[in-house]
Amino acid sequence: MKSFITLSIIVLFFSCKEKPMDSVAVKVEKTNPAPIIDASYIATKTRYFTITDTAIVGEGRAMLERIISKSQFVMFGERHGSKATSQLITRLIPMLHKAGFNHTAFEVGPYSAKKLVALSTPPSTTVENLKQFTTQYALEEDHEIPIPFFDGLEDAYFLQAIRERDMNIWGLDQEYYSSTLFFMDELLTFVTDSPDYETIKSEKEQASKIIASWYVKDNIPDSKIRLFDEIQKEPVVQQYLSHFRGNENTKKIVEDLEISWDIYTRWREDSHADRISYMRNNFLTNYKEALQTELNPKVFLKFGNLHASKILTNGCYDLGDLVTQLAKEQGSKATIINTWHRYYSNEKGEEQDYLEKYASYYKRLRDFMTLAKRDQWTIIDLEAIRSDIQERRIALPVNGDYHKIKSLIDGYDYQLILPLDKRVTPNKN
Template sequence: MKRLILLILTMCLANCVNAQKEHNPQILSTAHIQKHAAYFTVENGKINGKGRKMIKKMINSSQFITYGETHNSKQVSLLIKSFMPLLKKANFKYFAIEVGPSSAKKLTELSIPAEKTVENIRAFNTKYTVSQGSETAEPIPFFAGVSDAEFLQAARMNNMELWGIDQEYYYSTFFLLDELMTTVKGSPNYGKLTQLKKGAMQIMYKHFLDEFAKKNDGAYGLIVKEKAVNNFFNAFKKTNLAAQEIIENLKVSWDIYIRWRNDSHVDRISYMRNNFMAHFKKALKSEKEPKVFTKIGSLHASKLISNGAFDIGNLTEELGQKNGTVSTTINTWVPFSKTKNGIQNNLEKYKRSYGRYAIFTKLAKENEWVIINLKSIRKALLDGSIVLPSNGDYHKLKKLIFGYDYQIMLPINESIVPNRDQ
């Protein structure tokens, strides 16, 4: 009888303790986060370590993966390259990138055959990159480095189709004018168009040089009014659909750049969403569940409203919910950077940006990647087993945990090595 009473009392005590824990849940800490984290390395295009299992599971369970990157990072490019074989095995066929539609077509052309990608892009960048003082005008953003060309090569060797969803880059105009001319090769008016192009280029260069010298507020506001430029565009026949597509892409892009002070950001995001959906609807015609990997800036990858817009991460989340599939979004941080003065601790240098995330950033390592499953942490928050701190950290932590599904922190980051002849 005494044993029975003791057992009942023990059970009651345990229930009371559990009830108290539920009533007073623990505050999210580094110890909690560590349970949902895994480290890995990337060597020779392959992911090694415990993080590989988490990444494979993430890829295999998703229809959409939106990777929110830190731009111009060599380590990000190495990671994206290592994703490609895993994406192929999971039947991902489409690679959406933060470049314009016409630029994506050019990258597709430059990656045929796939094994010549690095070499072809090097020649392209050498031809079209222009330097003026401290300014470097690259023809296509985020594909200027050797490591960038290498991940593109890996994507194309794994049969990924490129989707260009963004506006055409500020300095893409000069190579796209040459692309326009390829649409009329061999035509009777090729000579006339060559002369018109020469006039358009001269006035464009003048406005760009003036912009570099701070003599105007932006080249495109002046370029769109130039008779020489409009005469060149108007000389292409309406029946030349390839030319009209390039011209339209340029005009839309220029308009967004011109109005950047007047809320054109949301027009840019809508343009990106519309381009993504046009590609996606086309893919739906040939398969029931197209799988899309997107590489884009971290702000664009959030599931929540970001910088005043419902961005690509929000769009893929909506599509996943509609399809009954999984849309995964990833955020990236760069805790350490290699500089000419040694290793820079960005967590210390940029405290304003990283300070509120201290319970996460304590897990960063100089020589390993770490991936953190935010979905699991989010689930614990929703079921009440843990809570967020009640101080100012609450806001940034909630935005991170509910905006993304995974957080990746890089090892020591290096700047990209330019893929062009100097």
């Protein structure tokens, strides 16, 4: 009898143990794996728009309006020198300003930003003033631009649009590689009332001549000179700068110029992290100043797409990360937009398809790039895709494509693919 009872207990025990396992097995059988992300799925998150002389039109406009209305920070990661991009920014500025964006930030130096304000005062003179300025300070080949990303006609138009609405301009980056001669002249304007003005002016002319000669040497192919080390070794340059180091109005200009020279000199030796920290600090300085008059200052940032990412890029947490973190602290939102070219017309007028030209780069992102249109802007909602992944409605591939696709989706909120594009129209004589 005892053995029967013991056996019954054992059978009951094992039958109870098996039931949860059976239910798990049933669950597994009933759960279908999420489909893998592909072009047909991405197309459902994609809209298109075009740009007319006065507006943005098409389904994609609603997506842009939603981005602007919901964001405190809009970070535009551009392809430098793009005519289409500058045309888009010109159309975006009125929309941004209407939504309360009073501040813009660019990949130029702090003092260069102030110069851009001067060159666009009054706004109606912007195009001609920029043309004269760029022409005056253009050197040979690699040193043709004193202030970057504002040397094209289309750039002048969007700057004019900003200034017509009295939006602020923040310069966050180092002063540009080819800006030194412009700075020599700018410093001189601060001492026009000095009794030693003629002497200082003579020193400036000598210093500028020597600086120009070093730029010529630097322009020689395969030149390995450390340009700014050589410039700073020149006694006449140091003599000229000495007039401005102790001046309250100019000492910060000299300090920023020397920081810029140092970053460029050490660019092969890991100065990138110092550059990014410099940009982040400059943003925070401007932002704290804006907080004195606004509760949640809205800022539009236009930088190269490497700087826009909100994940680790090139060993640094860049501006995209900074505004994302600030938005979290403020309980607001930062929206990060990435851009690509697919169709591009080069300087010879030859049309190129970047999906073919850079096939090795885009092959793992092909399902995104194939949605591009030659005559329309393509905008893909990466935020919605990210949400679908988190909710297990769609899955990332398990092969090597996983890493690039995940980096794109985690690093940016929207992907823009430009229509047929070319370089900006040069705005100089």
